[in-house]
Amino acid sequence: MNDDVVTIKNRLGNRVVIPAHHYELDEVVDMADFLGDSYKLAVDCSKTRAEYIVFGGVSFMAEGAALLAGSDQKVLIPDPQAGCPMAQMITGEGAKAVYETLSARCDRQIIPIVYMNSHADMKAFCGAHDGTVCTSSNASKIVKRFLDEDKSVFFSPDFNLGINTANDLGIPGHEVVTVRRDGTLEGADPSSARIFLWDGFCHVHKTFTLDDISRLRSSHPDIQIIVHPECEEAVVTASDYAGSTAMIYNTVKDAAPGTVWGIGTEYRFVARMANTFSDKTIIPLRESICHDMSRITLEKLTVSLASVESFIKDKGPLIHPVTVPESLKKDAKKALQRMIDIVEAS
Ligand code: SF4
Structure with missing residues (x-):
């Protein structure tokens, strides 16, 4: 099986790349052209000129690559069931409803900030509402930027990244509101709160x-x-x-x-x-595994690569291509670009 991946990959040459996340199985990491966390993979994918990106990671990551891909590039995920439970804890539509409720109750303008670990509809929601994306390495910088402008922040989906960022910035507990997934609010008075935190979580790290x-x-x-x-x-x-x-x-x-x-x-x-x-x-600290990452296997990688080869040869079907609706692309890219601008300006 290992030879099959190598053989097909060699035949495809630089027409294909395999990015893989650090949490993937060894057998997938061994086949990767580049390895990284979700942010690095998005940046590296945006730089590759390969026509086919076969993504060793979960669906929001492949979606991020598809968002930044050129019109001549195609992204595939070997198993579309490889999702991220945390990214699925908020949708663009759900966030919009909550955001409108919060905005009606808060004295300041609220800026939505979404973690990289989110789907394109959430990134697009943020882009359309003067908001941005952040990563775990730049969350403090991004949140601080808006607090310094005397705005409040709606941070999602990961509560822990949000509260740890608030602590980093010295935001006291009485200025933080927790927004439960059923819509109830806990903590500070929403009219004067500085940070609203969605209560999503990553079960791998929460353990x-x-x-x-x-x-x-x-x-x-x-x-x-x-x-x-x-x-x-x-x-x-x-x-x-x-x-x-x-x-x-x-x-x-x-x-x-x-x-x-x-x-x-x-x-x-x-x-x-x-x-x-x-x-x-x-x-x-303990053996905590992301089982969604485990869904990408060498066998499924082989099927993806074989489908690329058959697509090139005689227009066979590409298996599990990943696309982002055109209606979301502009705003989602705007949110990503705003993150890059803030980080580069500081
Ligand atoms: S480790 Fe956590 S955040 Fe990362 S993909 Fe798995 S569930 Fe999602």
Whole structure:
């Protein structure tokens, strides 16, 4: 099976690329042309001139590649069932209704900010309402920009990234409102609130606990704990560092040999780092796996690549192409561009 992917890929040459997320199975990562977190993959895909992008990741990532792809490029996902439960916790339509309710109750203009881990309809909603996208590495910068302009922010879908960002910026709890998925509001007075947080979550990161940290600190007194900001607020507070997938990778890569790291993020990524950086001791806080990422397998990758080859040869059907409706593209791209402008200007 491995030979099949390699053989087809060699025949297709630079007409095809395979991007893969860090949380993918080893067999998929081994076939990847480039590897990264959701932000890096979107940037790298926007730069490739390959006609076919066969995406090793979940659906919102493939959708992001399709959003930025040229008219001569096609994006495929080997399994369209590979979704992200967190990205599915809010829709553009649902957000619009909540946004209108919040705007009617808040004294300030509210800017919608959506995490990269979201579908195109959410990005388009933000683009159409003066809002933007953010990533786990630039969330603080993006949120601060709007708070500094005396605006309030509606942050979605990940509550934990939102509250950890608010803490980073020193926003007190009495200025934060939680917006439950049933529409109820909890916390601050909405008229004066600075941040409205949707209560979505990533089950892979929400699973880490303070006990996981205590256990590792007891068994390894010199350990340094580093976690992703999608983890619970208390877990981030009890850790030594928190940051994006890229930040975690670079921090561990650059650490001195012999150092000991307890890491709170997806298990396959942690296990791969433990193999790569064998001069350090790397221990997962616990084995938490993203099963949606596991849906992309070598077998399905082979089927996708074979469909590209048959499409080129005799117009056979492309299997699981990913497209973004034209009606969403303009506003979704506007939201992405605004993020880039804010980050580059600072
Ligand atoms: S790790 Fe969490 S945020 Fe990432 S794809 Fe899986 S469920 Fe979604």
